[in-house]
Amino acid sequence: MKLLWFHLMPYTRLPEDFAQRHASVWVDIDSRLFDPAQAHGMYNEFMDELEYAAEQGFDGVCVNEHHQNGYGLMPSPNLIAASLARRTRDAAIVVMGNSLALYNPPTRVAEEMAMLDCISGGRLVAGFPVGTPMDTCFAYGQNPSQLRQRYHEAHDLIVKAWTTPEPFVWNGRFHKLRYVNVWPRPVQKPHPPIWIPGGGSIETWRWCAEQDYVYSYLSYFGYKLGRATMRGFWKEMERLGKEPNPYRAGFLQFVGVAESRAEAMELYREPAEYFYGRCLHVDARYAAPPGYSSEATVRARVQSQVVQAAQRASSGQQTTAGQRFEDIVEQGYVIIGSPDEVAEQLRAVATELRVGQLMLLLQFGNMDRQLTLHNTELFAKQVAPQLRDLWDDRWENRWWPRPLPASERSRPAEVARA
Amino acid sequence: MSEPSERRVRVPRCGEARVWEKGVGPPLCFLGGLRGLPRWPAFLDRLAERRRVIAPSLPGFPGAAGHDVLDDVADWVVAAQDLCEAAGAAGADFVGASAGATLAAEIAAFSRESVRRLALIAPYGLFDEREPVADVFALRKDEVARTLCAEPATYESFLAKPDGVDEIEWQVTLLRAEEAAARLLWPTGDLGLARRLHRIVAPTLLVWGSQDRVLPASYAKRFASGLGGLVQVRSVEGAGHMAELDAPEAVADAVLEFLR
Numbered sequence: 001m002k003l004l005w006f007h008l009m010p011y012t013r014l015p016e017d018f019a020q021r022h023a024s025v026w027v028d029i030d031s032r033l034f035d036p037a038q039a040h041g042m043y044n045e046f047m048d049e050l051e052y053a054a055e056q057g058f059d060g061v062c063v064n065e066h067h068q069n070g071y072g073l074m075p076s077p078n079l080i081a082a083s084l085a086r087r088t089r090d091a092a093i094v095v096m097g098n099s100l101a102l103y104n105p106p107t108r109v110a111e112e113m114a115m116l117d118c119i120s121g122g123r124l125v126a127g128f129p130v131g132t133p134m135d136t137c138f139a140y141g142q143n144p145s146q147l148r149q150r151y152h153e154a155h156d157l158i159v160k161a162w163t164t165p166e167p168f169v170w171n172g173r174f175h176k177l178r179y180v181n182v183w184p185r186p187v188q189k190p191h192p193p194i195w196i197p198g199g200g201s202i203e204t205w206r207w208c209a210e211q212d213y214v215y216s217y218l219s220y221f222g223y224k225l226g227r228a229t230m231r232g233f234w235k236e237m238e239r240l241g242k243e244p245n246p247y248r249a250g251f252l253q254f255v256g257v258a259e260s261r262a263e264a265m266e267l268y269r270e271p272a273e274y275f276y277g278r279c280l281h282v283d284a285r286y287a288a289p290p291g292y293s294s295e296a297t298v299r300a301r302v303q304s305q306v307v308q309a310a311q312r313a314s315s316g317q318q319t320t321a322g323q324r325f326e327d328i329v330e331q332g333y334v335i336i337g338s339p340d341e342v343a344e345q346l347r348a349v350a351t352e353l354r355v356g357q358l359m360l361l362l363q364f365g366n367m368d369r370q371l372t373l374h375n376t377e378l379f380a381k382q383v384a385p386q387l388r389d390l391w392d393d394r395w396e397n398r399w400w401p402r403p404l405p406a407s408e409r410s411r412p413a414e415v416a417r418a
Numbered sequence: 419m420s421e422p423s424e425r426r427v428r429v430p431r432c433g434e435a436r437v438w439e440k441g442v443g444p445p446l447c448f449l450g451g452l453r454g455l456p457r458w459p460a461f462l463d464r465l466a467e468r469r470r471v472i473a474p475s476l477p478g479f480p481g482a483a484g485h486d487v488l489d490d491v492a493d494w495v496v497a498a499q500d501l502c503e504a505a506g507a508a509g510a511d512f513v514g515a516s517a518g519a520t521l522a523a524e525i526a527a528f529s530r531e532s533v534r535r536l537a538l539i540a541p542y543g544l545f546d547e548r549e550p551v552a553d554v555f556a557l558r559k560d561e562v563a564r565t566l567c568a569e570p571a572t573y574e575s576f577l578a579k580p581d582g583v584d585e586i587e588w589q590v591t592l593l594r595a596e597e598a599a600a601r602l603l604w605p606t607g608d609l610g611l612a613r614r615l616h617r618i619v620a621p622t623l624l625v626w627g628s629q630d631r632v633l634p635a636s637y638a639k640r641f642a643s644g645l646g647g648l649v650q651v652r653s654v655e656g657a658g659h660m661a662e663l664d665a666p667e668a669v670a671d672a673v674l675e676f677l678r
Binding site for chain 2: 137138141143144145146149173174283284285286289290291295298299
């Protein structure tokens with residue numbers, strides 16, 4: 001099994017009464033809460049943490065894209081990935097997304113990801129999310145009714161740009177380009193592995209199966225609520241006659257490791273309550289722009305996790321705001337315990353959900369660097385060894401980067417000083 | 419209130435569209451608002467007392483398919499014109515509400531001969547940052563009815579599921595209408611109509627509900643000052659954005675009087 005270290009880069013200084021005094025952490029979050037000097041420290045610590053995770057032997061480090069969002073300081077994950085490409089040696093650089101419809105022309109994504117693949121020596125995983133309504137339709141003004149059509153055209157264009165040796169004309173519905181000829185080209189042939197972060201839409205599952213891409217369910221609500229989605233995914237794969245290779249599936253899980261469960265309860269309470277109480281405080285008005293969900297999805301009443309959270313808020317149901325850590329753990333949002341307890345739970349979760357690409361959130365909410373590194377080290381040294389062998393006896397990970405041989409990869413050189 | 423007659427016409431690229439028709443007299447073409455026509459409203463009954471009311475469904479709105487092939491203003495205007503011609507409404511007086519009023523105005527701008535006279539009820543199409551149009555696509559569930567209508571119950575009964583219709587299909591129909599409106603108007607409702615207003619030379623009535631919480635009443639002045647022909651503005655006391663639902667008789671009478 002592959003173990004990947006995922007950073008959301010949450011702003012860690014939202015006030016305690018954020019959920020009471022502010023309408024939303026996303027889209028129209030109060031910019032006066034943002035202190036650039038503090039963010040300077042956060043970015044550098046977060047990048048330290050990602051580099052540390054790679055050093056500790058995690059198979060990959062993951063970054064993602066959010067806009068106008070208080071729990072995601074990466075409008076451009078490619079910037080962070082570029083730095084990681086230089087500062088890490090073997091780990092996969094997993095960019096869990098460029099939201100394709102947001103780039104005009106979409107060849108920008110083909111170019112930047114090819115740069116990342118070249119700089120890293122072929123360690124890139126190319127994540128292509130549609131993007132949340134908050135990011136795409138509201139922060140970036142995309143028409144929700146056209147978003148998926150634009151996404152699919154961008155996808156087709158990018159893959160063609162990576163795989164066509166000659167310059168070609170793209171006379172698409174939304175994009176017209178007379179000369180497509182990206183330079184540089186990716187190291188990995190025909191192109192870096194493509195992973196699709198998605199909610200629970202049936203079309204996305206079918207499309208991943210058709211294209212032979214990894215489907216990643218990036219849930220903030222843990223394995224208990226993720227079960228139904230992953231079960232639906234595997235049922236659909238079976239129906240389509242796809243082999244049940246667990247490496248087809250990615251899943252995100254929050255984890256807090258300590259010497260004991262009691263200590264974990266103490267250590268991870270504040271960051272978890274911060275994340276679920278303040279970071280997921282999304283105004284319901286931005287959750288479901290008309291047309292964002294396909295008609296089939298609307299019919300099936302399968303909706304993405306964030307939408308569900310926001311709708312719980314809009315209908316006056318319990319939100320995650322004000323939840324106590326006991327409930328957060330009980331509901332499985334965060335898995336905690338001693339290294340052995342965490343390993344046992346994660347092994348059971350990965351087995352039940354049939355996940356080969358397991359993404360761990362070991363920094364969440366306002367967790368500071370010291371605790372993050374502690375969590376990461378305990379996981380790497382004492383949990384990971386108990387999980388690595390899962391699946392490898394039977395399944396090949398066809399969706400993992402194929403870098404240049406280590407001996408042929410450049411290392412950052414010490415700069416000669418005058 | 420009796421039901422209108424119903425027929426289906428084909429709109430190139432989009433597919434079938436429902437056309438409702440009722441009344442006798444000179445033809446009057448009605449294009450519905452943000453939710454289209456989920457049912458035949460009292461407002462059209464009142465118009466049908468004096469006019470032959472032709473109400474074709476725009477693509478994606480209840481009764482019609484094909485909004486998902488329309489990508490820009492030109493696509494929408496062509497589809498709306500194809501629809502109105504197929505419905506036999508070319509050259510008629512046009513009445514539009516909200517999103518439908520925008521398209522009625524666009525048709526009048528692009529194709530002067532298609533429209534005899536115009537009555538626009540709170541038309542979209544312009545945007546002024548100093549007095550922004552409300553974002554109807556970012557409303558909490560409990561805000562929708564009171565934002566669109568002065569009387570929320572009026573809105574609710576307009577959208578209520580008719581007997582014998584499947585609940586899920588009805589919800590899908592209403593959501594599709596919202597999507598079609600968003601596809602046309604996202605994100606601000608500014609379709610560039612300001613650059614074409616001078617082309618509209620048909621005599622035009624602008625009707626605005628005094629309680630419009632979506633398009634401030636000052637937009638009537640913005641329209642009036644840009645239009646190329648004779649303009650009248652009528653405010654309807656106590657009505658909201660969907661003025662034709664809040665005050666069917668007052669709005670219908672204003673329209674009938676103007677088109678007399």
